[in-house]
Amino acid sequence: MSVQTLEAEPRTVTVVSWKTQIILSVVVVLVALLPLLAPRKGDATFRFAGGSEILAVPDLTLPGTATAWVGVAIAAVIAVMAVMRALQHRTLPLWLVAVHAAALIFGFLAWAAAGSEGTLPMISLLSGALALATPLIFGALGGVIGERAGVVNIAIEAQLLAGAFCAAIVASVTGTPWAGLIAAMVAGVLVALVLGVFSITYYVDQVIVGVVLNVLVIGITSFLFRQVLAPDQATLNTVEPFKRLAIPLLSQIPVLGPILFRQTIIVYLMYVIVFVVWYGMYRTRWGLRMRAVGEHPQAADTVGINVARTRYMNVLIAGAIAGMGGAFYTLVSVPRFNPEMTAGAGFIALAAVIFGKWDPIKATLAALLFGFATNLQSVLSVIGSPVPSQFMLMLPYIVTIFAVAGLVGRSRPPAEDGVPYIKS
Known part of the structure; x- marks a missing residue:
């Protein structure tokens, strides 16, 4: 009886971190609470002209609450995509994270400026x-x-x-x-x-x-x-x-x-x-x-x-x-x-x-x-x-706390950061 020796094939083990998916989903829920609990009547007007451009961009007027919901919907789709990619052991591209943030920010601005007297410059x-x-x-x-x-x-x-x-x-x-x-x-x-x-x-x-x-x-x-x-x-x-x-x-x-x-x-x-x-x-x-x-x-x-x-x-x-x-x-x-x-x-x-x-x-x-x-x-x-205004000022610090705590993906400093080198 012959014994067949099989060489073990190298395997790559991918550790899936759900921190990014969790934080994207939590942010979507928090922004969605604004139009849900405090819907605002009126439109939001965005001014994109700075003067003396070759081609003047007209003002953009959108319904505040509805635009906020559109931004939340886009961000929610990206959050779902992030979960699906994690299940497939694939990372989320940085540009999708940027789109997620831009959609929520634009939706928030529309909600905040709805019914305001002036336009949002x-x-x-x-x-x-x-x-x-x-x-x-x-x-x-x-x-x-x-x-x-x-x-x-x-x-x-x-x-x-x-x-x-x-x-x-x-x-x-x-x-x-x-x-x-x-x-x-x-x-x-x-x-x-x-x-x-x-x-x-x-x-x-x-x-x-x-x-x-x-x-x-x-x-x-x-x-x-x-x-x-x-x-x-x-x-x-x-x-x-x-x-x-x-x-x-x-x-x-x-x-x-x-x-x-x-x-x-x-x-x-x-x-x-x-x-x-x-x-x-x-x-x-x-x-x-x-x-x-x-x-x-x-x-x-x-x-x-x-x-x-x-x-x-x-x-x-x-x-x-x-x-x-x-x-x-x-x-x-x-x-x-x-x-x-x-x-x-x-x-x-x-x-x-x-x-x-x-x-x-x-x-x-x-x-x-x-x-x-x-x-x-x-x-x-x-x-x-x-x-x-105090609410807006505290937002970056809250995000930073999440980042330092490692909730926005993996945050690893250089291995010898802060360690003095003593030559032996």
Whole structure:
């Protein structure tokens, strides 16, 4: 009797996570409760014209409650598709998640603006959201770079605030905002250098160093504001800000033109830096080494990569980018420095890093969510919507809590994030 030996075929085991499906379904139910429990009479008018476009887009008037139900229905179909794909061990494409969010947001806006006295200015809403999200995007990119290299950057708030402070002084003294922008980058690098020295060279707990730097920079800038800037406001704290710059032809594109291409130079720099960071992280040797020292520094050291030098370089780059975000506050938003004017934006940027799963594009989208919610509460109050502004402001933080808790898919940081590398 012959014995036949069978080679075991390799099997791939796919672990199905239902977190994304659950959160999509829960959000659909929560939004559906609005037209169900509080139906609103009247129509909602959306204005898509920003002025001087090549082709003017007429206002769109829709029944508020009915449009909300249509948005809920579209999102519900996508939630069902997500469940079906999970049963087939298939992931849900990111574009479907984006459609799900867009349908619910549009339905919510229609419900909130129904019967209001004014129209909902979509151009102002979205362009303002982009402007408000710009410093958050810079901070989030700095956080992504630092943490991908293995250094937790809790000090984003300090880098933003130091950048805003130095930009105000240098721009006031020199009379040009470009000098202020460079000074903001230098300030961010200096804060990052302190973070690197303590966390990379002396192996101090990175979270503690970041928290201490935040408190230190808040104290220093507040003290110098009272002792130096306030007594000589006209000379040291009066900034000539960047003006809005409309890009020819591109700014004339209907809808997208006024939103994307009628911004300040810092916003245009943000477009470039987002692409450069994404491309560099996944397509260049710099990005490969950065991710290597964040995931497995021992292996990187074995193949000849200087872990400490690589981490230092990326932490300093991250500080320069975050400092540019700080410059936005004094060179664009408010033409002078005020104590604690960043108002915790660094922590929101850090939340965007986690929400975006340490990816530059996803972190940028997460920062845009915060900017959208911040601007939305102002727009809804202007048109007379009954939605409390405090409710709109808390939504991004609720979403972030879900993200940090791992309810929006898997959120795994780099393996050696926050772990000092001690060469054996």
